[in-house]
Amino acid sequence: MRTLTDYEMAMRTAWKLKTVSQMVPDKFYDFIGEVCYLSGSESNRTTMMMTDYTENEMLPYLESKGVRPQGKATILVTLWDEHFETFLKLKIKAGDVLYLKNLRCKVDLSNVFQLSMNGFNGRGFAQIDPIQILLPDDPRGKEVRARKAEYEMRQLDTEGVALSGVYWPHTEQKSGYSSSTNSTMNAVNSGSDLKFSANTTRGNRNKFSQACSSKTHRTSSDNTVRTSLSSSGTWSRSYGSSIRTSDGPRTKSH
DNA sequence: GGTTACGGT
Numbered sequence: 140m141r142t143l144t145d146y147e148m149a150m151r152t153a154w155k156l157k158t159v160s161q162m163v164p165d166k167f168y169d170f171i172g173e174v175c176y177l178s179g180s181e182s183n184r185t186t187m188m189m190t191d192y193t194e195n196e197m198l199p200y201l202e203s204k205g206v207r208p209q210g211k212a213t214i215l216v217t218l219w220d221e222h223f224e225t226f227l228k229l230k231i232k233a234g235d236v237l238y239l240k241n242l243r244c245k246v247d248l249s250n251v252f253q254l255s256m257n258g259f260n261g262r263g264f265a266q267i268d269p270i271q272i273l274l275p276d277d278p279r280g281k282e283v284r285a286r287k288a289e290y291e292m293r294q295l296d297t298e299g300v301a302l303s304g305v306y307w308p309h310t311e312q313k314s315g316y317s318s319s320t321n322s323t324m325n326a327v328n329s330g331s332d333l334k335f336s337a338n339t340t341r342g343n344r345n346k347f348s349q350a351c352s353s354k355t356h357r358t359s360s361d362n363t364v365r366t367s368l369s370s371s372g373t374w375s376r377s378y379g380s381s382i383r384t385s386d387g388p389r390t391k392s393h
Numbered sequence: 394g395g396t397t398a399c400g401g402t
Contacts, residue, residue, distance in 0.1 A: 154395080167397065184401075219400075243398060255398080263397030 155241075158282075159214055160193035162244045162252065170239045170254065171273070171283050172214075174231060175207040184219045185226050189237070189254075192286035197252040206234055208290050215251075216242065218270070220258025225270045236280045240269040 156169040172191035179186055194211040203209040216239070218226050231237065241263070242254040259265050273280040 181401080186402085215402085217401080241397080245398095247402070253402095257398050257400085259397095260399085262399090264395080 158193040159191050159195045159198070159212070159252070162195060164197075164244050164246050164252065167241050167243055168254075170216075170237075170242050171279060172216075172237060172239070173206065173283060173287065174233050174235045174237060175213055176205060176233045177231075178215070180223070183223055183258075184217055185223050186215055186217045187231070188213050189216050190214070191283050192290050195252060197246065197250065199251055203294075208287075209294075214254055216254045216256070218256045220260075222256045222258065222270060229270065229272055231270075231272065236273045236275075236277075236283060238271040238273055238279060240266040 153169075155167070156171065159170075159172070162168060170189075170191065172189040175188040175190055177185065177187045188207060190208055190213045192208060192212060195214075196211065198211040198214055200211050201207065201209065201213055207213055239254075239256060242256050245253055245255060247253050256269065275284075
């Protein structure tokens with residue numbers, strides 16, 4: 140009998156896999172997220188700031204910094220004991236997407252969520268490979284990569300179009316929304332694919348072009364601006380007389 | 394088929 144693949148192993152425990160937005164304290168979860176930065180190690184533990192590009196009311200609002208997204212979207216993760224050793228062995232660094240198993244969600248003294256992977260001392264159930272670094276094309280990272288792309292799309296949105304995604308309720312009002320343009324944009328996450336749609340009473344193509352001057356963009360004969368940016372894939376958005384966006388070809392850029 | 398948790402800021 141063949142050995143189960145990593146993916147099959149992951150699916151066996153998928154019932155436990157939650158986004159930060161779905162978490163409540165004092166429960167145990169598996170978690171897929173991106174390392175924003177490492178925040179220090181001691182003799183038997185390390186802490187790191189992570190995000191899965193979802194938000195939770197029980198997290199502090201933070202501005203964007205490095206790979207840390209803006210919003211109530213970053214959570215402190217502590218790895219203890221043998222998990223700390225695994226962390227060192229795997230040479231985990233900022234930008235890595237990790238699959239973490241059996242994290243305990245708890246609140247700190249300020250009532251802020253934290254995640255903790257406690258050492259296994261004969262208590263609970265030992266996990267198989269509780270810390271894994273996911274490669275850029277790992278199917279288990281699809282949802283996180285899609286939400287990251289959605290987030291980066293929203294960051295580019297400087298023409299008063301508010302992107303109201305399911306996962307960003309707390310940053311919606313900080314996205315540069317301008318009531319004068321009376322614009323709305325919606326992002327729907329269907330599985331691992333994002334569908335964008337938007338409409339506006341007044342487009343502002345020049346501003347958009349300026350904002351994206353460091354990106355590649357071109358104007359087609361139908362007066363549509365197409366701009367490409369790269370995250371985990373290459374995405375394009377199209378603007379016409381009424382703003383329309385769509386996710387473009389996803390070619391791996393690195 | 395689905396239990397279980399401390400330690401530190």
